[in-house]
């Protein structure tokens with residue numbers, strides 16, 4: 001039976017009246033993140049002017065009759081939203097629209113994450129695990145963590161899983177296989193167009209064995225050069241086509257990120273998560289940077305000792321520089 005013998009998890013989604021939340025709520029409520037035996041209490045935060053819309057979303061949640069959903073707390077109160085939460089999806093922030101620069105978002109959005117960092121610190125459980133989705137996600141996570149000193153920095157992560165999923169789907173399509181037969185694509189750095197989708201470790205399942213992509217029929221130049229800008233620019237391409245930021249795929253990626261953090265990664269599987277750097281691979285300490293990780297017992301661990309060639313080092317430097325610049329801008333914006 002759904003939820004047997006388990007205390008319900010309190011799961012917060014911010015930006016709950018928005019596009020991404022609309023796709024994310026059913027994934028969580030159906031047990032696709034925390035499992036089919038785990039009851040959930042959903043905390044749904046949005047801003048006061050959106051409470052009418054949030055009420056409509058809540059009516060639809062009720063009409064879905066989700067067996068695992070014990071309760072819903074729709075609110076515009078930060079205190080009520082963050083109270084005793086176990087997991088948080090911090091989605092609520094302004095998305096970029098056509099014609100806007102990504103940097104336009106930074107000033108407005110980091111202030112939200114300063115406030116929500118404070119709320120995590122004050123109201124959430126001390127072992128709360130947080131995924132920041134709202135852009136600029138890496139730097140928002142850094143700011144959130146700065147204002148939540150009582151929460152372990154390892155517990156505040158940002159999302160680059162959408163970039164990983166995009167890249168894996170592109171590779172599967174290119175070499176004409178199934179996406180589940182591709183693994184170990186690594187996203188390094190920022191969730192932005194400076195990110196480095198690194199295909200050097202990609203493996204493909206062939207006749208029941210995992211083999212290096214180099215050993216299967218593929219176009220090496222496409223894999224090394226063309227895939228990178230395709231993944232880097234995919235978000236902008238979706239905005240141009242939809243006139244709205246990606247939402248269904250972002251929700252799926254958020255669910256994938258949290259599911260792997262909660263349940264752990266499969267043997268020999270790597271996933272990309274933006275996590276606090278302790279200097280790994282020469283990335284300055286404190287930046288929230290996307291690395292390949294494995295997860296066990298709800299703890300992520302950066303995959304160690306991967307060789308970086310000149311090409312990789314150069315790409316990692318570009319995205320590192322952008323994140324350092326964002327950190328400086330965000331610190332100034334949140335000091336105001």
Ligand SMILES: NC(=O)c1ccc[n+]([C@@H]2O[C@H](COP(=O)([O-])OP(=O)(O)OC[C@H]3O[C@@H](n4cnc5c(N)ncnc54)[C@H](O)[C@@H]3O)[C@@H](O)[C@H]2O)c1
Pocket residue numbers: 014015016017018019020021045046047050091092093094095096112132133134135136137159160162163191245246247250
């Ligand atoms: N990391 C990623 O891969 C990724 C992918 C797609 C989108 N995003 C980002 O996710 C964010 C949300 O996108 P969306 O399409 O859902 O946007 P949306 O505009 O549809 O929804 C955002 C919601 O957040 C709410 N909000 C604003 N300020 C808030 C606050 N202080 N507290 C709580 N809620 C607040 C808004 O009222 C709105 O309902 C954007 O910043 C977008 O750029 C990130």
Ligand SMILES: O=C(O)CC[C@H](O)C(=O)O
Pocket residue numbers: 095096102135162234235236238245246
């Ligand atoms: O604003 C952007 O360029 C990207 C929006 C979103 O993060 C995505 O990757 O789809």
